[in-house]
Amino acid sequence: MTAETITVSERGNRLSGLSIRRENQAYAALFLIPTAALFIGLIGYPVLYSLLLTVTGRSTVPGRLGPFVGLDNWLRITADPIFMQAAGQTLMYVIPSAVLGVVIGLAVALVLNEHFPGRSLARAALLIPWALPPVVVAAMFQWFLDSRRGLLGEWLVNAGLVDQPPLFLSGVPGTLYMLTAIHIWKTFSLIALIFLVALQYLPEETINAARIDGAARWQRFRHVVLPFLRPTLIAAVIIQVLITIQLFDLIFALTGGGPGRYSTYNLYFYTFKTTFEQTDFGYGAVLAYIVTAFVVVLALLLTRGRARGLLS
Amino acid sequence: MTTNEPRAATKPLIARAAAIAGAGLIVGAAVLELVQIARPFGLPFWIWVVATLAGLTLLWRGLNALRQDLGARVVASLLALGVVLLIVVPFGFVVVLGSLQRRADLLTGPHVLPPAPTTIAFDQLMRIPYFEAGLRNSLLVSTTAAIVTTLLGLLGAYAIARLRFPGRGATYTGVMVAYMLPGVALLVPLVAIFKGLGLIDTLPGMAIGHIALTVPLVTWILIGTFDGVEPDLEHAARIDGASRLQALRRVVLPVTVPSIVTAAVFAFVLSWNDLLVSKVLYVGSTPMLAPAIVNLMDPINRIEPQLSMAGLIASIPVLTLALLMQRYLIRGLGEGAVK
Numbered sequence: 259m260t261a262e263t264i265t266v267s268e269r270g271n272r273l274s275g276l277s278i279r280r281e282n283q284a285y286a287a288l289f290l291i292p293t294a295a296l297f298i299g300l301i302g303y304p305v306l307y308s309l310l311l312t313v314t315g316r317s318t319v320p321g322r323l324g325p326f327v328g329l330d331n332w333l334r335i336t337a338d339p340i341f342m343q344a345a346g347q348t349l350m351y352v353i354p355s356a357v358l359g360v361v362i363g364l365a366v367a368l369v370l371n372e373h374f375p376g377r378s379l380a381r382a383a384l385l386i387p388w389a390l391p392p393v394v395v396a397a398m399f400q401w402f403l404d405s406r407r408g409l410l411g412e413w414l415v416n417a418g419l420v421d422q423p424p425l426f427l428s429g430v431p432g433t434l435y436m437l438t439a440i441h442i443w444k445t446f447s448l449i450a451l452i453f454l455v456a457l458q459y460l461p462e463e464t465i466n467a468a469r470i471d472g473a474a475r476w477q478r479f480r481h482v483v484l485p486f487l488r489p490t491l492i493a494a495v496i497i498q499v500l501i502t503i504q505l506f507d508l509i510f511a512l513t514g515g516g517p518g519r520y521s522t523y524n525l526y527f528y529t530f531k532t533t534f535e536q537t538d539f540g541y542g543a544v545l546a547y548i549v550t551a552f553v554v555v556l557a558l559l560l561t562r563g564r565a566r567g568l569l570s
Numbered sequence: 571m572t573t574n575e576p577r578a579a580t581k582p583l584i585a586r587a588a589a590i591a592g593a594g595l596i597v598g599a600a601v602l603e604l605v606q607i608a609r610p611f612g613l614p615f616w617i618w619v620v621a622t623l624a625g626l627t628l629l630w631r632g633l634n635a636l637r638q639d640l641g642a643r644v645v646a647s648l649l650a651l652g653v654v655l656l657i658v659v660p661f662g663f664v665v666v667l668g669s670l671q672r673r674a675d676l677l678t679g680p681h682v683l684p685p686a687p688t689t690i691a692f693d694q695l696m697r698i699p700y701f702e703a704g705l706r707n708s709l710l711v712s713t714t715a716a717i718v719t720t721l722l723g724l725l726g727a728y729a730i731a732r733l734r735f736p737g738r739g740a741t742y743t744g745v746m747v748a749y750m751l752p753g754v755a756l757l758v759p760l761v762a763i764f765k766g767l768g769l770i771d772t773l774p775g776m777a778i779g780h781i782a783l784t785v786p787l788v789t790w791i792l793i794g795t796f797d798g799v800e801p802d803l804e805h806a807a808r809i810d811g812a813s814r815l816q817a818l819r820r821v822v823l824p825v826t827v828p829s830i831v832t833a834a835v836f837a838f839v840l841s842w843n844d845l846l847v848s849k850v851l852y853v854g855s856t857p858m859l860a861p862a863i864v865n866l867m868d869p870i871n872r873i874e875p876q877l878s879m880a881g882l883i884a885s886i887p888v889l890t891l892a893l894l895m896q897r898y899l900i901r902g903l904g905e906g907a908v909k
Contacts, residue, residue: 279734285814286735293726293789294741300782301748304759311759366653372646380650382896383657389892391843393863394665394881400867401874402664409663409680416610417603417618447657451900475642504752507845511864529754534850539762546755557750 311543324540331540341545343520344528348503350431351438351524355502359442360494363449364487368479370450371457381454384447392444392507399440400512403427427512430521437508437522444508445501449494456490457483493569496560503553506530525549585635592628595621596648608682665885668878676874691879701880704862707773708842709887711858715780716838719788720830727792728818732801745793748786753846756782761850771853779847784837791836791902795829796822832898835891842888859884 310323312331317324335341370380387395402410403426411423426436460483468478484491506526509515513522515531523531526549533542563569599621606613626645633641663682669691670684678685696702729735730742760782761770769775799822807817823830848858857865863884866877892899 282733283735286729286733289725289729292722296722296785297744297748301756304756304763307763308759311762369646369649372643374643374647376647380654382893383654385892385896385899386657386661386889389839389888391860391884391888393845393860394884397863397867397877397881398660398664401668402660407676407680407874409682412680413607416607417615419615455900510845511867526754533758539758543758546758549752550755553752554747554750561746
C-alpha cells in the first residue's frame with residue numbers, strides 16, 4: 259500500500275504526531291459522527307423499532323407501543339384477501355411497466371443514438387418526465403384524460419377512433435392499466451437515458467466491421483448492439499421493477515385506490531393505507547417488511563451485478 | 571440494397587423522386603390529420619397511418635440509396651420529433667397553456683389554446699392559504715434538506731470511501747441498505763417515533779423527515795464519486811505537507827464539484843417531488859407543495875386552470891435544474907434510479 263511511503267516522507271504533517279492509522283481513525287470518527295448519528299437515528303433505530311411494531315397490537319397512547327401480540331400480525335397475511343389482491347395487482351403494474359417501459363426506452367434510445375440535427379434538444383426533452391413532480395403528472399393527466407373537459411378524448415373522437423370520449427379513469431381493471439400507461443410515460447425516458455449512456459461506449463469499429471461484412475441494420479442490432487446492451491438491459495429491467503413496486507404518488511393522487519374499494523391498490527399503497535389511515539402500525543410494519551424484502555433483494559442484485567461488472 | 575453499384579444515372583433520379591414523394595406523403599398526411607383533429611371533415615384515421623408508414627418507407631429507401639445512412643438519419647429525426655411531441659404535448663397544452671385559461675372557458679369545451687389568456691389562476695392560487703404555505707414550506711424544506719444532506723453525506727462518504735477504520739464494511743452495507751429502503755418502510759417507524767417526540771406536523775419534523783429521505787441516496791452517490799478519484803493526487807498533496815482536511819478541500823473537492831452538485835440536485839428533486847413523507851407528516855399546519863396539489867385535485871370541486879398553474883409553479887424549479895444540469899444528471903441517473 260502507498261500508506262507506507264507516506265509514513266516515511268511526511269512526518270510532522272499529521273494530527274499531533276499520531277500514527278497514520280490512528281490519524282485515519284480520528285478523521286474517520288470526525289467525518290462519520292454526523293452521518294452515523296443521522297443514519298442510526300433516522301434509519302437504524304426506526305428499522306429496529308418497526309420490528310417491535312410487528313409484534314405489538316394497536317397502541318392507545320400516541321408514541322407508545324401497543325400490547326405484545328406475538329406473531330399475530332405476521333399470521334394475518336395468510337387470511338387477508340386484500341393483501342392477496344394488492345399483491346396480484348402489484349404484478350399487474352410491474353409486468354407491463356417492465357416489458358413496455360424497457361422496450362420503448364430501448365427503441366427511443368436507438369433512435370436518439372443516430373446523428374441528426376436537434377439530437378441534443380431531443381435528449382434534453384427526455385429529462386422532462388423524469389424531473390416533473392409525480393403529482394403534477396397526475397394532475398396533468400387528470401385533466402388531459404377527463405371525459406368531458408379533456409383534450410385527448412376530443413382528439414380521439416375527431417380523429418374518428420371512438421364515438422364518444424372514453425372514461426379513462428373509471429373502469430375495472432381499465433383504470434389500473436391507465437395508471438400503468440401514465441407510469442410508463444413518466445419512466446420510459448429514464449430508461450432511454452440509461453441506454454443512451456451505455457450506447458456511448460458501443461465500440462465504433464465493431465459496428466463498422468459488421469457493416470463491411472454486409473450485415474443489414476437489423477442484423478447489426480441483433481448480433482452486435484443487443485449483446486453489447488445485455489447487461490444494461492437486465493439493469494434497466496431491475497430498475498423499472500424497483501420503481502414500479504414503489505409506485506404510490508399516481509395511485510394516491512389519481513384514484514385513491516379506487517374505483518371500487520381496492521381496484522388500483524398495490525402492496526405499497528396498501529401498506530400506506532393500513533399504517534397511516536387505519537393507524538394499524540403493527541400490521542403496517544409487517545407489510546412494510548414484505549415490500550422491503552422484495553425491493554432490497556432486487557436492489558442487491560443490481561448493485562452486486564454492477565460491482566462485479568456484470569451489469570452496467 | 572448495395573449503394574456503390576455503378577449503374578446508370580437513372581438510379582439517383584428514382585431515389586430522389588422516392589424521397590420527395592415520401593416526404594410529401596408524411597407532411598401532407600400530418601397536415602390533413604391535424605386539420606381533422608381541429609375541425610373534423612370525415613377523414614378516416616387509417617389513411618393517416620397508412621400514408622405515414624408508406625411515406626417513411628419511401629423516404630428511408632430513397633435517401634439510403636442516395637447516401638449511406640442518410641435515410642436512417644432523417645427517419646430517426648422524424649421519430650425523435652414524435653417522441654418529443656409525446657412528452658411536450660401533454661405538458662405544453664395541459665399544464666402550460668391550460669394554466670392561462672379562465673374558469674369560464676371550461677364550460678365551452680376543451681381548448682387547445684386559451685381563448686382569452688390570463689394569469690388570473692396565479693392570483694387565485696396564491697389566495698389559497700394551504701397552497702401559498704405549501705410553496706413556501708417546500709422551498710424552505712427542500713433547500714435545507716439538499717444542503718444539509720450534501721454536507722453530511724460528503725463527510726460520511728469520504729470517510730467510507732477513503733479512510734480505513736474498524737466497522738467500515740458494516741457502515742458501507744448500512745448505507746447501501748438505507749439507500750434501498752422503500753420510503754414507506756422508513757416512515758412506519760419514523761411516524762411512530764415522531765408522535766412520541768411531538769414532531770408530527772412541525773416544520774423541523776418535516777425537514778428531518780426529508781433529510782432522512784435524501785441522505786442515503788446522496789451518501790451512496792458520493793461514495794461512488796470519491797471511490798473514482800485517483801488516490802495518488804491526494805497522496806501527493808499530503809507529501810507536500812497538506813493535512814487530511816486540506817487535501818480534501820484543496821485537491822479532492824475541486825475535482826468532484828460536478829458530482830457533488832449533481833448529488834445535491836438529486837436530493838433537491840427527490841425532496842421537492844416527494845408526496846409520501848410530506849403527506850404523512852402533514853396533519854393541518856405544515857402543508858408541502860405536493861400534498862397541496864393533491865388537495866386541489868378534488869374530483870368534484872377542482873378548477874383545472876388553477877391546478878395547471880399549480881403544476882407549472884411546482885415544475886419550474888425541478889425543470890430548470892434538470893435542464894441546466896443535464897450533462898451531469900444523465901451520467902448519475904443510473905445511480906439515483908432506485909428512488
